[in-house]
Amino acid sequence: MIRRAIRVLVLVGLVLLAVPTASWADKAADQAARQLEFAREELNAGHFDRAVKSAESALRLDPTQYEAIVIKALAFEALGDPQKAEALLIAYLEFSRGFQPDPRVGDALERLASGDKSKKPGRTGPRVVESPRPSRSTRWRPRR
Secondary structure, eight states: OHHHHHHHHHHHHHHHHHHHHHHHHHHHHHHHHHHHHHHHHHHHHTOHHHHHHHHHHHHHHOTTOHHHHHHHHHHHHHTTOHHHHHHHHHHHHHHTTTSOOOHHHHHHHHHHHHTOTTTSOOTTOOOOOOOOOOSSSSOOOOOO
16 A cells, blocks of 8 residues: 555656646757747857857757758858868758758858858858748657
């Protein structure tokens, strides 16, 4: 009888612990969206170091914020680090399989592959607009 009561209490405790997790996930998604917006604004303003930090924060809060990878890559390209930019863009392409790719990725990869300094964005950097949303209605989840 005591064991059954303990099992019930443990089950109730687990259910109560799971409820705050759902609300935390919603808050994290909202904060990630806010950080992504900050990253866009910083990139547009030419504050590339800040854009990288905001994009990293967005990814920490919600790893499915693929636009943050693109913004981070564009910022590294503008900062003069083509190796990091290219690695991030390739990672973006791997993660976003099955979705409509961001059109900025192809342009940036072409610039990086050609090594053409005249095409490379200057200190003002690339202008960022709202990225197209993925073509699938559900969010991508990592493979297990």
